[in-house]
Amino acid sequence: MSEQKVSRLGPWVERPFPPLLPEIVPFWEGLRRHEFRLVKCRRCGACYYPYTVCVRHADIPDFDEMEWAPTSGRGTVFAHLTVHKVVDPAFQPDLPYVLALIELDEGPLFATRIVDCDPQDVRIGRRAAVKYHDVPGQDRTLPFFVLQD
Incomplete structure (x- = not known):
């Protein structure tokens, strides 16, 4: 393995968020x-995202039978690709970067960036775990993933 580096x-990351749908707000609050x-x-107990x-169940439960619950934030790389070129110059400092689908330990796939x-x-x-990035000067946190040994 290569020496670990800190992603740029x-x-x-400082751009404003688009308006969030009410049903996804608890994810971002968490x-x-x-x-x-x-x-x-x-x-x-089955987990889903989003x-x-x-x-x-044969009688598909209504939304009131679903709840947002804390989970491990861990999983396995299911698929990935490395981005080498971007159109938006705001992403230029990040290159190259890895986009991935993580198969979470609780079941669903989660699209993210591995940093x-x-x-x-x-x-x-490969095993991976969530890494929280608190955006400076803003009241939000982005979920990236890092590889685990």
């Missing part, structure tokens, strides 16, 4: 507290 983040939340079925209803590593070290099947 361009000015894009991130501010460094808590990785998924939507959990109160009947069977907000949805559980499909594991603080050489892109060559990212492999399908």
